[in-house]
Amino acid sequence: MIKIGINGFGRIGRALFKINQKHNYFDVVHINDIDPDLKNMIYLLQYDSTYGKYEKDIEYIDETHFSIDGKVISYSAEDYIENVDWNGAELIVCATGIKKNIIGVKNLINKSIIRKAVVTHASDLVDNTIIMGVNEDEYKSDEDNLLSSSICDANAVAQALYHIDNKWGIKNCFFTTLHPWLSYQNLVDGTLKSISSPGHFWKDYALGRSATESMIPKLTTAASAVINVLPNLKNKVDAISFRTPTAIVSSSDMTITLNKNIDENEVKQYFKTIAKGNKYMLYNDESLISIDYKQTEESSIIDGQWIKVLDKNVLKIVLWYDNEWGYSASALGVAKLITKK
DSSP states (O other), rough: OEEEEEEESSSHHHHHHHHHHTTTOOOOEEESSSSOOOOHHOOOOOHTTTEOOSSOOEEETTTTTEEEETEEEEEEOOSSGGGGOOTTEEEHHHHOOOHHHHHHHHHHHHTTTEEEEEESOOOOOEEEEEOOOTTGGGOOTOOOOEEEEEOOOHHHHHHHHHHHHHHHOOOEEEEEEEEEEESSSSSOOOGGGGOTTOOOOOOOGGGSBBBBTTTTOOOOSSHHHHHHHOOGGGGTEEEEEEEOOOOOEEEEEEEEEEEEOHHEEEEHHHHHHHTTTTTSEEEEOOOOOOOGGOOOOOEEEEEEEOOOETTTTOOOOEEEOOTTTTHHHHHHHHHHHHHHH
């Protein structure tokens, strides 16, 4: 198997690791995180408040090594990716969300220390942005060494928009994402400076408020991230977001004006057909709630109950996605695309 390293062992890094171990895609040879306490990292890997206990045999060896089911993996605690000995990894998945690490990854590639890399956030510093199920055909193996897997919202929304635009043509779309709290938010009211995200740029004081008590409206980069992979939708798509007082699973409520007339049954049948055998999209018409979609690996689940049509060409769609697990599975899909090519 291809040897890979994971940079950043937080929520996304650990989900990436567990999904990879489940499917045996890659040989993970090294993990780097800023926290030097490997025992604490192993503890978080074993006991997860969202996904439950991890049923693997994990053992601490020393401060720079641990094993999982007997397989030894090296560990380091460097705050900059270029300072890490990647133990022969050919590809790195960088799950830190920090700009300086993207620059560091590019330097590692230029020095031929690694061959390729995937970063788990949107960036204009990468060679290309790939959302699996949408634009993977645009990957150029001889040119694209540093890829972005975009953001969770775009991975979900782009699935629906891609197929809708192909079938009926999109005149315009506005969507609202409902996204669970993230670790940088405050448990109790605080200032914007108290937010812990290292790259945060928000100006709205509401983002400093308690994440556990209220829905908090905020700006989102989801629309621009979608347009990045579906450029034909430029000036046709916009969005806002709410942080919700829930732990996992996001939703997107989409209102789309189409170029052609449609009916509800036509739309439902279209998505049912697409979802059959699709690795990145599911279709559901049961009466489910957000938590029912926890740990779903597909990027987007179309909720057939809420497909509505108004005035023959205005389409309402609700979709769901596990913003950690589903997104991490898609990011691994980008890594698989690289190694397959």
